[in-house]
Amino acid sequence: MEIVEKMTLNVDRIRKDFPIFDYPDNNNLTYLDNAATTQRPTQVLEEISRYYREYNANTHRGAYRNAEKATLAYEDAREKIARLINARSSREIIFVRGATEAINTAARGWGDRFVRPDDEILITEMEHHSNIVPWQMLVKRRNARLCYWAFDERNGMLEPDGLRIMLSSSTRLLALTHVSNALGTINPVKEIIHAAHARKITVLVDAAQSIPHMPVDVQDLDADMLVFSGHKLYGPTGIGVFYAKEEILNAMDPVQFGGDMIEHVDYFESTWNDLPWKFEGGTPNIAGGIGLGAAVDYVNQIGMEIISGHEKQLVQYALEKLSGVEGVRVYGPMDPDQHGSAVSFTLDRVHPHDLATWLDQHNIAIRSGHHCAQPVMRKLGVPATARISFGVYNTIQEIDRFIIALEQAKEYFSKWL
Ligand SMILES: Cc1ncc(COP(=O)(O)O)c(C=O)c1O
Known part of the structure; x- marks a missing residue:
């Protein structure tokens, strides 16, 4: 055959x-x-097991050998992910639980800060609930509006005129999936981002269904934010990535407050850590991050x-x-x-x-x-x-x-x- x-x-x-x-x-x-x-794959399972068996320790905290080893392995995984999606720097890679948490982080950290009453958030009719519900909640909080770019049910493609029709001077954000999990449609996100940027609209790409299956280059796409889950890329559950351009992350508020994400804590005020840790409050999913790094090695090795x-x-x-x-x-x-x-x-x-x-x-x-x-x-x-x-x-x-x-x-x- x-x-x-x-x-x-x-x-x-x-x-x-x-x-x-x-x-x-x-x-x-x-x-x-x-x-x-x-x-x-075994390569991922073994890397997770090796961390727990050989150098289990918390990251970014201890001054002893295993703590340094764990921190290095976790941060090395971040570097691998930055290279996988061609981010400018690993400071732009925020570890989260998955695509869902990444979009919630964008809605809270970016949306609550930049979306004003009567602004519009544009999404498409083919989104996963993870790329719908956080925006529904945001527009309720901010008194803004949620709008939908329709797809043609005959071929599962976004209406070609939809973007031109739906973008308005009130549109603040376009959040869309790269590949639909329900229809299989691959959206031409590069062209879409280009058109949105011509109108100064920020774009978030849900890459949960594209990252495991095709090369994705955030600089080539010029995506402002991009999210995915490790478990769809042969990595562990409970780990995923929120990518955003550094200037966006700098302007955003953190959404998880606690240990690790601070620079200085006083009785009534605190200041934030540098990127990317500003967004990673608490002990991270260390084994998950290391496992995702191994998954990236695995797919890279195949190509x-x-x-x-x-x-x-x-x-x-x-x-x-x-x-x-x-x-x-x-x-x-x-x-x-x-x-x-x-x-x-x-x-x-x-x-x-x-x-x-x-x-x-x-x-x-x-x-x-x-x-x-x-x-x-x-x-x-x-x-x-x-x-x-x-x-x-x-x-x-x-x-x-x-x-x-x-x-x-x-x-x-x-x-x-
Ligand atoms: C397109 C798309 N976006 C987001 C998600 C949510 O991913 P997770 O449940 O890993 O957060 C999925 C999961 O199926 C998906 O297919």
């Missing part, structure tokens, strides 16, 4: 890095829920371009195969160049939850539900979709296996309907 021959990734070799596939209970597991979370090319072939193949199944409706763009690593679909007269449960009995893990994007479901006119999403270890053979099981599910459920 042509697609298989084109692959430059040794997936058999890659799969050996992921112990979950060898665990007896997961015998023959086809894991197609990578948009929710990815699996972790993000290679991962991206591999997954594009999987997406192309899945789009073709799924559209060939009668009764299946695929959502989002059909062009693999515009479609990220998640593919959403419905099967006529079968609820996505029933389908996912049926596939689970065949050791195929897919996602079903609203994918934390209820406005997308409302627009599509469905309560839920089924979603398959790919990672570096997935194969064409797994898609074939999934398609065969899907056809069988269709036959099985047709008996009951």
Whole structure:
């Protein structure tokens, strides 16, 4: 098969890095829920374990050897992340729990400071709840307005005229996803940021679904703020990144107050630490940061371009195969160049939850539900979709296996309907 021959990734070799596939209970597991979370390679697990076993200590505090070692490892991870997204400096990399906490930090630390009554926050109709609810709360606090840039439900693309129509002299911020987790759409964020900047509008990019799957360069995009989660990038849960340009971080207020984030504390007043620690109150997720650094090493060692090319072939193949199944409706763009690593679909007269449960009995893990994007479901006119999403270890053979099981599910459920 042509697609298989084109692959430059040794997936058999890659799969050996992921112990979950060898665990007896997961015998023959086809894991197609990578948009929710990815699996972790041994390299990441070992690095976390090494920290706890060999040099466990708090960071930035002790003057003894292990404390210095822990601090160095944690700060080294920050450097790796800065390089991964081509930040100007690691001072622009704030460790948070994940994309959700990063957006909440932006809404509190930037929004509460700079959004005035009657200002507008523009988001798109395809956002994850994490990029909706913090802005809903901000506009309530600030007496501002939340506006939506619509997408076309026929192809899952943002309305081409939407930005021109929706941007106004009151728009203070545009917050949008790079890749939709519910539709798979890859948004042309570079062009969008350029257009927003021409009107002096600050832009936040939700890169939760792009960072694990394609090279992302914050300087090339000229993103003002950008967020992602470590667990979708083969790293641990509970760690993620809030990136913002240094001048923005300097102008923002911190949102977590306590130890580590201060420079000086007096009885009634305090001053803040330098970047990035100004935003990292309390003992950080040290093992998480170190683990995320190891995950960055892991993807770099394979090469993000290679991962991206591999997954594009999987997406192309899945789009073709799924559209060939009668009764299946695929959502989002059909062009693999515009479609990220998640593919959403419905099967006529079968609820996505029933389908996912049926596939689970065949050791195929897919996602079903609203994918934390209820406005997308409302627009599509469905309560839920089924979603398959790919990672570096997935194969064409797994898609074939999934398609065969899907056809069988269709036959099985047709008996009951
Ligand atoms: C596009 C998008 N944004 C934000 C999030 C939230 O990520 P987390 O739950 O890791 O904070 C997700 C998670 O699925 C996502 O897909």
